[in-house]
Amino acid sequence: MSVISTTQNPDRLxxxxxxxxxxxxDRVWQIWxxxxxxxxxxxxxxxxxxxxxxxxxxxxxxxxxxxxxDGEKARGWWRITSxxxxxxxxxxxxxxxxxxxxxxxLGVTKTAVTLEDVDGRTRMTTVATFVSAEQMNTxxxxxxxxGMSLAMGQIDAVLAG
Amino acid sequence: xxxxxxxxxxxxxDEVSDADLDRLFQAFADTTRRDIxxxxxxxxxxxxxxxxxxxxxxAAVQKHVAILERASVVSKEKRGREQIVRIHLxxxxxxxxxxxxxxxxxxxxxxRIADILAEDQGEPS
Numbered sequence: 001m002s003v004i005s006t007t008q009n010p011d012r013l014x015x016x017x018x019x020x021x022x023x024x025x026d027r028v029w030q031i032w033x034x035x036x037x038x039x040x041x042x043x044x045x046x047x048x049x050x051x052x053x054x055x056x057x058x059x060x061x062x063x064x065x066x067x068x069x070d071g072e073k074a075r076g077w078w079r080i081t082s083x084x085x086x087x088x089x090x091x092x093x094x095x096x097x098x099x100x101x102x103x104x105x106l107g108v109t110k111t112a113v114t115l116e117d118v119d120g121r122t123r124m125t126t127v128a129t130f131v132s133a134e135q136m137n138t139x140x141x142x143x144x145x146x147g148m149s150l151a152m153g154q155i156d157a158v159l160a161g
Numbered sequence: 162x163x164x165x166x167x168x169x170x171x172x173x174x175d176e177v178s179d180a181d182l183d184r185l186f187q188a189f190a191d192t193t194r195r196d197i198x199x200x201x202x203x204x205x206x207x208x209x210x211x212x213x214x215x216x217x218x219x220a221a222v223q224k225h226v227a228i229l230e231r232a233s234v235v236s237k238e239k240r241g242r243e244q245i246v247r248i249h250l251x252x253x254x255x256x257x258x259x260x261x262x263x264x265x266x267x268x269x270x271x272x273r274i275a276d277i278l279a280e281d282q283g284e285p286s
Binding site for chain 2: 003009017022027028041044084124126130146
């Protein structure tokens with residue numbers, strides 16, 4: 001299994017997930033840096049993500065949308081608050097309306113990612129902190145869509161990973 | 162917006178309303194309130210003994226406690242002339258349940274990343 005540990009801090013509304021991959025730090029960095037690779041894993045299979053803009057530099061923004069089972073689109077934005085290739089990345093992540101204006105009252109998730117070499121493998125530590133209930137609910141709903149599809153036949157792929 | 166949010170909320174968050182969640186998030190959105198919660202996780206305190214730890218007025222600390230109380234994170238009880246504040250675990254448990262759901266989303270992301278990386282080595286995903 002790729003996931004090494006997870007830690008929840010409910011009093012701070014954040015959690016940490018640590019994973020290790022059989023790949024170099026440079027290779028794992030690419031799955032964040034390359035929008036075509038990023039969109040293969042950011043959204044669940046039933047809400048796949050498409051990144052229209054991906055300015056992968058400090059201060060840069062990313063604009064993406066996730067397409068639901070009935071063709072509905074949920075738009076989101078990132079603002080990259082720090083970036084030190086290939087070892088660390090922090091960004092704010094929120095929802096946007098159809099014109100890409102941030103929907104402020106849906107709030108922001110702050111994510112900090114660290115990549116480090118551990119004996120030729122790469123350890124990825126991700127800390128996600130929530131700022132609003134709406135944001136968390138909406139993200140979880142999208143995750144639930146994925147849960148349904150997993151139940152309907154993708155379990156093998158997960159176990160093989 | 163996914164159409165089934167109400168169904169979903171009832172299923173997972175045990176009928177906690179959005180208004181409840183907003184109060185919960187508001188409760189944790191402030192450094193002082195998080196500090197108060199971390200003190201109360203160790204021990205119950207009177208409002209005045211809490212206030213002694215902060216450079217703000219007693220009334221300001223009382224206001225923070227009231228916000229935590231509205232979010233069901235703490236409960237308050239009058240004991241003689243003191244108001245005793247203690248952690249109300251249900252509030253923390255709600256936050257924990259929500260984080261557990263979000264953790265699942267990230268576990269699946271990690272699985273997908275592993276699948277993509279496995280393709281490099283010529284293994285079928």
